[in-house]
Each structure stands twice: as structure tokens, then as C-alpha cells.
Amino acid sequence: MDLQLDAAGIPPDRAPIVLRIIRLLADGQPVSSDRAQVKDPEVWDDLRQLGAELDADDRIVALGGLSIRPTKHVFVAGDRKLFSWCALDTLFLPHLLGVSADVSSTCPVTGYPIRLGVSPTGVELVHPEGTVVSLVRAESKCASVDRNELFGVGGSFCSRVHFFASKLAAETWLVDKPGAVVVSPDEAFRIGQEICSLPLINAGSCNCERESNEY
Numbered sequence: 175m176d177l178q179l180d181a182a183g184i185p186p187d188r189a190p191i192v193l194r195i196i197r198l199l200a201d202g203q204p205v206s207s208d209r210a211q212v213k214d215p216e217v218w219d220d221l222r223q224l225g226a227e228l229d230a231d232d233r234i235v236a237l238g239g240l241s242i243r244p245t246k247h248v249f250v251a252g253d254r255k256l257f258s259w260c261a262l263d264t265l266f267l268p269h270l271l272g273v274s275a276d277v278s279s280t281c282p283v284t285g286y287p288i289r290l291g292v293s294p295t296g297v298e299l300v301h302p303e304g305t306v307v308s309l310v311r312a313e314s315k316c317a318s319v320d321r322n323e324l325f326g327v328g329g330s331f332c333s334r335v336h337f338f339a340s341k342l343a344a345e346t347w348l349v350d351k352p353g354a355v356v357v358s359p360d361e362a363f364r365i366g367q368e369i370c371s372l373p374l375i376n377a378g379s380c381n382c383e384r385e386s387n388e389y
Contacts (some may be wrong), residue, residue, distance in 0.1 A: 184374065188220055193270075193374055195221070196238045200271050202254045204233035204242065238270075238374070239263030239332075247337075250276045260335035261307050265359065266366030268292045270375065281339040283347050288337045290359060297359045304340040307362040308347065310354045 184192055191212060198205045207218050222228065227236035227243065235242050236259070240249070245257040249264050251273040258264045264277040277290040291299030334354055338344035344356045357365070 184224055185220075188217070188224065189374060191217065192221070192224065192238055195226075195234055196240050197271060199234065199237060199240050199242060200251065200254065200256065200273070202242055202256060204229055204231070204235050206231070206233045210234070239370070240267055240271075246280055248278045250278075260332035261337045262309065262335050262362055262366050262370070263332075264290070265292055265297070265307075265363045266370040269294045269367055270371040274298075279337045281343055282336050283343040284339050286339040286343075288339060290337075292363070297363050300359050302339055305359060306338050306341050306344050306356045307359055308334060308336050308338065308344055308351075308354050308356055309362065309365065310334045310351075 191210065195205050195210050198209060207213070207215075212218055218232075221234065221237065225237065226234045227241065229235050239259050240263065241257040241259060243257060245259065247258040247261060247264050249256040249258050249267060251268075251271070258267060261279060264275070264279070268275050272294050274291070274293040277292055279288045280286070281288060286302070288305055289299070289301045290297060290305070334351060336347075337359075338347065338356070341356060348354050348356065
């Protein structure tokens with residue numbers, strides 16, 4: 175499946191700081207420019223353009239699918255209760271962060287609660303067993319569109335990526351959603367690694383030598 179969405183939408187010279195901030199957010203606290211070791215205000219502005227959500231104190235509270243602001247997708251790692259922008263985020267974040275997580279959400283059609291156990295290597299538990307994930311094909315690559323329009327809770331991508339309690343429930347929702355498809359949680363996990371976590375980790379690693387001095 176070619177979703178035409180990957181971490182290439184994040185400029186290579188920004189990948190290390192994006193990866194760093196996502197991992198800092200996993201502590202459950204807002205990330206200030208000081209905490210992120212960002213001295214250049216232009217870099218902070220760039221992060222806004224890359225979809226970062228900030229609070230009234232100009233601290234980042236959501237980036238790259240991970241949020242400390244409540245959403246319908248709950249992501250619990252150890253004693254930290256976090257949130258994500260969409261269903262796919264909950265499936266690639268364990269790999270990106272190197273943690274196992276208990277994920278909970280709600281089927282938008284039936285209202286039925288959905289629970290998953292996700293490790294860095296795969297989906298370990300799914301309830302109900304027939305749970306599926308909706309995904310959408312982007313019309314253009316991230317590099318050529320405004321990421322704020324694609325991502326975030328209200329973005330055109332994230333707002334259409336859900337967990338459904340059954341394929342039948344998903345098909346009801348799909349009727350007027352052109353470009354949307356339904357996959358299993360296992361397949362969504364694989365896609366999330368392919369288009370999100372692995373490209374970001376690789377891009378961040380390739381630029382790690384510059385990371386300490388560039389910002």
C-alpha cells in the first residue's frame with residue numbers, strides 16, 4: 175500500500191530535534207526550548223510548521239503523533255498516560271520510543287471500547303479480535319503540503335485514521351470516505367514502522383553528529 179506519507183516530510187536537518195522532542199514528550203511533560211536545547215528561534219518556528227502544538231508558554235505539548243493533551247486515543251507506557259493524534263500513531267510510537275504500551279480508543283461507529291497491547295516489535299493483544307484500522311492515501315507527499323493540514327487531531331489525515339470494532343463497522347464509515355482503506359492492526363503496525371518510525375529514526379541517526387551544535 176503506497177500511502178505516500180513518510181518522514182521525508184521532515185527535513186533531514188530537523189529530524190534529530192524532532193526525534194529528541196518526541197522522546198522528551200514521552201516523559202509526560204511539556205517541552206520548552208531550553209529543555210530541548212534549542213537556542214535558535216527559527217528552529218522553534220520550523221517545529222510549528224512541522225505540526226508541533228504549543229501551550230500558552232510556548233512549550234511543545236504534541237509533535238509527531240505523540241501528545242500530552244487528551245485525545246480519544248490513549249497511550250499508556252508504564253506509569254505515564256499519554257495520547258496520540260490518530261490510531262496509527264499508537265502503533266508506531268512503541269517502536270519509536272522503545273516501550274510497550276496499553277492502547278485504548280473507541281470505535282467511532284459503534285462506540286465500543288477498543289484495547290490493544292503494543293510492543294516495539296508488534297501488536298501483542300487486540301480486543302475485540304475483529305478490530306481493524308482505517309488509513310487514507312495522501313494525494314501528495316508531505317514535503318509538498320502543509321503538515322499542519324495533514325496531521326494533528328483535526329488534520330485531514332489523522333481525522334480519518336481510527337480503530338473500528340469490526341470490519342463491518344468500518345465499511346459503514348467508509349461509504350463516503352474516498353481514498354480510505356481498512357487494514358488489520360498488524361498491517362497498520364508494519365505500515366507505521368515503514369512510513370513513520372524507521373525513516374525518522376534513520377534520518378535522526380544520520381544527522382546525530384550535527385545535533386549537539388546545530389540548534
